[in-house]
Amino acid sequence: MLVSLNWLREFVPYEGDIQVLGDKLTMLGLELEGIEDPFENVQDIVVGHVVECESHPEAEKLSVCTVDVGDAETVTIVCGAPNVAKGQNVPVAKVGTVMPEGMKIKKAKLRGIKSFGMICSESELGFSDDHDGIWVLDPAFKVGDKLVDALNLERTVFDFDITPNRADCLSILGFARETALAFDLPLTMPKLNLIESGGNAADDLKILIDDPELCPLYNGRILRGVETKKAPDWMRFKLMALGQRPISNIVDCTNYIMFELGQPLHAFDLDLIEDATIRVAPATDGMKFTTLDAVERTLTANDLLIWDGKKPVALAGVMGGINSEMHAGSTNVLLEAAVFRPGTIRKTARRLSLPSDASYRFERGVDQVMNRFAMDRAAQLMAETSGGTVVSGVSSNEPKPWQDRAHGYRHDRCMSLLGLDLEPDFAKKVFEGEGCTVDDSDPANWTVSSPSYRLDLEREVDLYEEVGRVFGLDQIPAVLPKVSKSLNTSVAAETQYGFIKGIKAWGAGAGLNEAINYSFVGDDDLDRLNLPAEGRVHIANPLSADQNVLRTDIAPGLLNTLKNNLAQGNNHVRIFEVANKFIADAESETETSEHSRLGILLFGPRHATEWPWAAGEADFLDIKGHVEHLVENQLKLAAPDFALTEDHAYLEPCVEVKIGDDIIGIMGKVKEDIADFYHAKKDVWLADLDLDVLRAMTTAHAIKFAPLPIFPPSRRDVTVIGPATLQAQAIRDAIQNAGIKILESVELVAEFVPENQEEGKEERNLSFRLTYRHATKTLKDKQVDKEHKKVLAALEQNLPIRF
Amino acid sequence: MSNELKSFLEGLDSLAHDCESRKGQACSLNELDELRIEFLGRKGKLAQSMGALGKLDNTDKPAAGKKANEIKQSITALIDSWQAELNAAESGKAMSQFDPTMPGRKPWAGSLHPVTLVMDEVCDVLTGLGFEHAAGPEVENDWHNFEALNIPPEHPARDMQDTLYVSEKIVLRTHTSGMQIRSMLKQEPPLAVIAPGKVYRRDSDLTHTPMFHQIEGLLVDKNVSMGDLRGTLTVFVRQVFGPKTEVRFRPSFFPFTEPSAEVDISCVMCGGKGTSDGKTCRICKGTGWVEILGCGMVDPNVFKSVGYDPEVYTGFAFGLGIERIAMLKYGIGDLRMFFENDVRFLEQFA
């Protein structure tokens, strides 16, 4: 919301520092975003006087002017405008001036004559669309003055951020009220000087309202004999200071009043209103209506229209119709001042993407009591600026008059909520200063009536806020609360946050970098990984196609991260991410089920490439090692089972990780054609673990201490030669299933694959170290040898192996 | 003294001289070992000299024995001292070739995302004050995200948060406040919870990403006041940003709190002066203050929607954006870096 300082001063005599004003209002909840000079872009333009003006000897359309710009010497300016003439005061851009469009004025030579500057038109300075020639200024202006000073333009405009509750502050008047309150200054309303010229507007126009809820008040005034033309400079300049483009006197008057008093108005060409009737009624589904921006809109029954006797003429509170708007030849005006239901206006403006200054105010609520004054003041200004006359009286329909609202107020409760101890008088002064009436005949429970412009004062607690706001929330003494807890809840098990915090600490400790990706990706990202189309949760209004669906899998985000890093030349990427994946779920109250996942991605060298680490690329055993370390060492769960699965969407090989019957995740290598898309020229290893399942297991799992062994172990090594297709786990299982009670543990200690093997008969050698130990005695070698032989026998019997 | 004894003793003395004269001849530990054997070995020079002991008169034997012992000790000491010198030289040579500047066998350094670091820090401060963790879904229904928080459909406050919709009644949560509602529905007061998590807005530019992180705090009990809120947030801000940080409460508006406030802290860049290095501070744009969170007293309508009696209970709520705090704390200028996950960025955080 832009607030012009001089306009504000018409209402309240604030003469202090502008920053102080901004800061004070900020601390009252009207946040100052900045202070701007709206005419900064023309600040270097000066008033010049054309001393001589002669035709250019080489080009008759050009004039050679001698211009006094207040400097010691006059300057020569070659000017192409037809209306330039000796004796005029004109705006001059001297050499070095930067024009509003950004062009810098330089010395120039036009058909052989040197020109030192430019005489400007209104359009060149951004003051109108007039291209008719140079701007001829008031002869009374002092030559050499800055144009902004000569025209007395506003140089100070505040930009405030207004929260949605403060509809009353969407006008200069609203800011004047707050300024008066803040600095204890008097508020002066503009004097109304409306001259009515006879007749009776009520006879000229009938107003019908179908539903009082949608339109509690509709007032109309009629002006006759107006001349549509440019509004006077003072009005145009004030609107321009607020960033508005002046249009015509009639339209500018409606805008002027909207910015000044907060009441949006609309001017119809009365001659285009049929049957002398205005009717406020909803549209019907599918009907078409062309708004004054010449766009045909398709409406719904939720949109509110203004109709005349035959046709719709305006989209209520949002935009007028092209069939009834004021145009150059209009002479009679119907001025509308109405109040509409905020939600209805909001819905229409949002659905049609037609936000306007008017709808913005209607959506937040306008002052129904101020309506009449605003309309009358607008009619006065229109008459004054157009030469028209105002028909006496008002055509009015107010099916739902404004009801004053009264709220209880308990001062002690207010003090207890705010944490303050103030005299009741302070509160009373605040309320009265804001235009409320206070009945404190019951000291414990006052009755406070709020004014029609403070729509936000709806409840007792809103009054508390006013007391706090005016006293200063920043002045409330800070204390620390006593946080009470009930016995039942404080014995919570480890929270999900705590579990995830542990997982993340593990990831960082394991040498991985934590990444955070957006929860949404594009359908393309999921399709590329051959992920199913069903179960996807789509965003109805995505920002872009590559963010239109929630992740159904952790991988797409991780792979995008890999791609980004490769593009930056980062050739080792070792990341993890903890995030939810989302699957459509009709059973859920949110239509979605969310699953907490841990994703790990390894790409590039296994170790740092610096000496003394051995070179080598991360491979399956690296990703597997991370999974094992997390599950067994960090979470202290049982060693998982790893089984190759076929036909995974994007991993090959893909290994399923299970503990008992529970699948805790998958891991493997991203298929090469997919990896190619992400520009990964080496293997990409990925793991995707189910943190919901792991957390449930961890919570259920209790650590049990096992006593340390007392007697020494005995170790035996065995090298098993078997087909290359025989999995290590099968050998390990066979060893462990041999039923040897004193066998404590089995470790794989070496793998050897002989070279130059016969095709189809490849073998490999796996060496295992078996540790035997008895709980209650020291084992003798003989005894160990006997048991070890049993193991070897079992191996030979059950597997296609030799030693 | 008998001549025999005299010549025996002289023999021992010359042995000692002989050994002393060999100083510097043994250049290695091996040569020194040979020297030791030459003098002190079983068949060494000392042993040979001792062969004459038996021929001495019994009365001379004690003096001769004593002397022989002295000579043995002095030769041993002499050779030991040469060995110590040689040892020192050897190890000095080894140390001069030991290079402690070779790179260590350093494991990969992992890191936590700055969002996680700040989230953990904030949560730690608040759990230290007695708040407990709450959680809720990221895809939320309209009721939890809006209506129960006193944001009816058509309310202009809905414009404060551009929403990403899944369907008409299902949204990506626009704030973590929905978790407040879920906590209150689950439990009667007193209640002190924090709800950290991802939130989503339909907004993407230099200062907005469509996903970011928030932490919501909620305290409900009898007689909770705005002073309690100020105290809690002041402690929080000073623990996170340092004990000298100034805190400013500015009236604002949120549909779910009344009164509502925005909290500014003195600018971490310029220390609240508004300028740094003579230029207008780019962090606070010269105001000396930066906004870090929104808060207020829980609106009675929110209590009504979860079945708490607003005449009995009061409470406060606050919500803060994690990325905002991380940017201030670590001096990160570009919000988008948080989600690009460039490992050179990630590696800078521990």
Ligand SMILES: [Zn+2]
């Ligand atoms: Zn600063």
